Amino acid sequence: MAFEDVVIERNLNKWNVLVASLIAGFDKLGVLSQAVVNKDMEVVADKLARFFKVKGNVPQVDSSSSFEENMKRIIEFIDRELELAGESSVTLEGENVTFEVVGNTCHFCPKGVGEAELPGTACPYPSLLMNFANKFLPEDQQVEVVLQDRNYLKKEGGKCRIIFRRKS
């Protein structure tokens, strides 16, 4: 699909294009990978957490709520604030908190929007959400990403699925 069609299909704004292309651009140097994006998003998550604190706009998290409830609130907060995708959902399944994005509505995909041509994934969301959440979750509710077949996310039926659970 031509980029021009992607802009319309995903209802992209200029910031979506800027960020997705910025990440994708590293593929031109041969240095883009999921691991690199994960590292990079540690920094981004820290900066965003500090940004939202300065602005007095933070996710509503409290130690009396369960990990799953708090994590759901944090994901929904960041999804709302950054408009990660046109269609997404957060579901609770036992100990897992699952964030699903309809692939062709994702606003920051380095492959779908940025047109990076690497064989694996380079999704910013697993590390971004995990590290951002860990800035707000109570110490006994720190979160980690559940690997799916050794991957940080799994694409199935047109949806990208990221699973989180409480760090053991």
Added chain:
Amino acid sequence: MEETRNILKEFLKVEGVIVAALVSFDGFLIDGVGPQGVDLEDMAVAASTGYGLGKRLGENIQGGDIKQIMLEYEKRSVIVAKVPFVDVILFLVSEEGANLGAIRYSIKKHAGELSKVL
């Protein structure tokens, strides 16, 4: 994992080698041995990035597939080599004064074994 671990330990028998690790092309540590306190996960990301950069440079100079990258620092050296037939990188760190020729020989000797178990 035990099979790869045993082969990686063979590299540590070469005088001066202190880290031996296997890294996927997408930057994740598959297995590694090294001194306590060394962050192998971080090294894995840097190794895959260095490999990717070297690969792209190879394309620019029409040099063909990358076989090995050697970086010599003041105190330590790094050798990054592709494991044949699989999308995996072997990453070795050696102390100052290590015999780099011996390290390269050990790669030649054990790379095939790694291919078989990966």
